[in-house]
Amino acid sequence: MYVTLRDRPGAGDQPPVGRTVKRVSSTVVLLGVVSLLTDVSSEMVASVLPLYLTAAVGLSPVAYGFLDGMYQGVSAFLRIAGGYAGDRGGQPKWVAVLGYGVSALSRIAMLAATGFAAITAVVTADRLGKGLRTAPRDALIAEASDPKTLGRAFGVHRTLDTIGAALGPLVAFALLAAVPGSYDSIWVVSFAFAMVGVAVLVLFVPNLRTAAGTARIGLRRTMRAVAGRSLRRPLLAAGVLGLLTVGDGFLYLALQERDDFAAIYFPLLYVGTNIAYLALAVPMGRLADRVGRARVLVAGHGALLSAYLLAALPAGGIGLTLGVLLLLGVFYAATDGVLPALVSRLIPAEARGSGIAAAQTVVALARFASSLTFGLLWSLRGPTWSLWLFAGLLAVAIPAIGLLLRGIDRAEAAA
DSSP, X not given: OOEESOSSOOGGGOOOTTOOOOOEEHHHHHHHHHHHHHHHHHHHHHHXXXXXXXXXXXXXXXXXXXXXXXXXXXXXXXXXXXHHHHHHHSOHHHHHHHHHHHHHHHHHHTTTOOSHHHHHHHHHHHHHHHHHHHHHHHHHHHHTSOGGGHHHHHHHHHHHHHHHHHHHHHHHHHHHHHSTTOHHHHHHHHHHHHHHHHHHHHHHSOOOOOHHHHHTOOHHHHHHHHTSHHHHHHHHHHHHHHXXXXXXXXXXXXXXXXXXXXXXXXXXXXXXXXXXXXXXXXXXXXXXXXXXXXXXXXXXXXXXXXXXXXXXXXXXXXXXXXXXHHHHHHHHHHHTTHHHHHHHTSSOGGGHHHHHHHHHHHHHHHHHHHHHHHHHHHHHHOHHHHHHHHHHHHHHHHHHHHHHTTTHHHHHHHO
């Protein structure tokens, strides 16, 4: 990874003929550090939440499905608003600061949340903060990066993000090992990491003014750009695939029911997935830049399909469990940063944040519906039958989405 202190590519940044300079803006790296710290915080909570809610609080699979859906989808309500606010003001940093701050405060609020309603409120606040910050942050990454290496830039950011996501469950596991059942210590330490992330964002990330702010784009023009023909196919594809994406927590709970290894080391399952994601985020981003972002996006869901099939097997063991974690890491590496990189080049610069937010909103809402559906199916038919059903539907959807997105990589290159 090469890092340059220049925040925005310009005419003077062009590499000599016949030579490729691989570098990532310092803004991208700093935002990655913010995400690293924030993900230590959020993944500390996320890695114990399924076990805490089902074992300590005593929620049923349907109730957990509702909360998991909230965790996946409630951020959709503010993603468009966050993207538009960043576009309208041209200073997405401060919109992101507000979002990160709200999520940080939700960590400490877990201390007082003991019932289903209170926990739902805290989870909602956390996800609303995520919804507010994500699109402005990704728009800032796109603004600070060379269009030809967007996949790499998002891959570097996601790599740093995933280092935090891998460390978070380790910290949670260590705290629970030192003081069994001490979930309060997890909420406090999580809050501390989140506040350090906010401080780095405020003090060190430059207040890069985007092209959107200088254009002062109006709401009607923004919505017209987002609803234009260029985004219809990617948004439809993201929605269909999101509907067939089972939340990680459900997969890990299915593994826990099947394997002693998964039951004993439950928080560490998140670490395995994040290590795979960490190793593959930059290579997948570079591959997407080279062969096409839509192709990598669709192929990533093939890894998710394989994870469903392995998790649905009646008997497992450590090998199959690690295989599921590896495949989930491949899935996230091939999709998480690739989708915003794809969308950001299909929409005018002045509406870039809103376009990215639209794609993320579609995914969040679709996964919200998916979690509710899967939780209900789990209660009625069990995890194995439900995973086989989702695997069959995804197997049909993948080639159909491949046909839907055919040629969109060429359209992106032309844009």
